Amino acid sequence: MNELNLDDFKGIIFDLDGVIYDITEAIKKAVEDGIEKYQMNVSRDEVMEEIAHLIEDIQNYPVPEIILNSYTLLDIKFLEGLSFFKKLRIGIYLFTQFNQYKDEESKIFEGIAKLISNLSRKNLKLAILTNNKSSYAEEVLSKFNLTKFFDPIIGFNDVSKVKPDPEGILKILEIWKIKPSQAIFVGDMTTDIDAGKAANVRMICVSSGLAKKETLIEHEPDILVNNTEELIKIFNI
Numbered sequence: 253m254n255e256l257n258l259d260d261f262k263g264i265i266f267d268l269d270g271v272i273y274d275i276t277e278a279i280k281k282a283v284e285d286g287i288e289k290y291q292m293n294v295s296r297d298e299v300m301e302e303i304a305h306l307i308e309d310i311q312n313y314p315v316p317e318i319i320l321n322s323y324t325l326l327d328i329k330f331l332e333g334l335s336f337f338k339k340l341r342i343g344i345y346l347f348t349q350f351n352q353y354k355d356e357e358s359k360i361f362e363g364i365a366k367l368i369s370n371l372s373r374k375n376l377k378l379a380i381l382t383n384n385k386s387s388y389a390e391e392v393l394s395k396f397n398l399t400k401f402f403d404p405i406i407g408f409n410d411v412s413k414v415k416p417d418p419e420g421i422l423k424i425l426e427i428w429k430i431k432p433s434q435a436i437f438v439g440d441m442t443t444d445i446d447a448g449k450a451a452n453v454r455m456i457c458v459s460s461g462l463a464k465k466e467t468l469i470e471h472e473p474d475i476l477v478n479n480t481e482e483l484i485k486i487f488n489i
């Protein structure tokens with residue numbers, strides 16, 4: 253496993269869902285419900301990644317844009333061959349179920365709060381970059397008393413192009429007045445890896461269970477860890 257020397261860095265940018273906030277159970281349950289209700293001939297683990305992306309995409313857009321883009325949004329492999337209206341019905345059902353489970357099932361990953369406060373104590377700047385709304389991030393962070401550690405908190409509403417575009421990362425570096433080589437970005441999806449690499453920061457990918465590990469490897473993160481425990485070890489504090 254690669255070692256990191258934290259003295260080389262001034263700031264760390266975190267993705268929220270899948271890195272700090274664990275939404276895996278909520279997505280799993282929504283997918284199980286969808287497969288059962290629509291009697292789909294697929295396995296849950298096979299479609300998790302596509303559905304995680306779909307849910308992230310839907311959360312990104314205001315409703316009129318979801319409607320306008322629904323044809324493209326729902327152009328995903330596991331819905332292939334179904335009529336557009338059937339796809340739409342399944343998409344809406346999955347999203348509704350996910351939202352229902354999200355509050356009760358979701359928690360922060362074990363050990364992540366301690367890691368964040370330890371990093372902050374080392375005088376490292378910390379930020380959040382999510383493809384979700386920034387108010388959603390603030391809500392989640394405040395629920396776990398973590399808001400005070402992060403400045404800025406950037407969501408899709410603060411940039412013109414979301415990840416995989418590097419805009420959000422570059423914006424944070426500009427606010428902090430530091431160079432890409434002095435920053436680390438921690439994410440869990442291929443879109444995070446692509447954004448981090450395009451911004452030229454050190455990219456750490458946590459395989460949280462939503463994206464397939466082989467797919468993540470194909471996108472070549474600088475460091476790939478299997479879980480939060482390994483992430484904490486990498487920082488060695």
Ligand SMILES: [Mg+2]
Pocket residue numbers: 267268269270271439440441
């Ligand atoms: Mg994520």
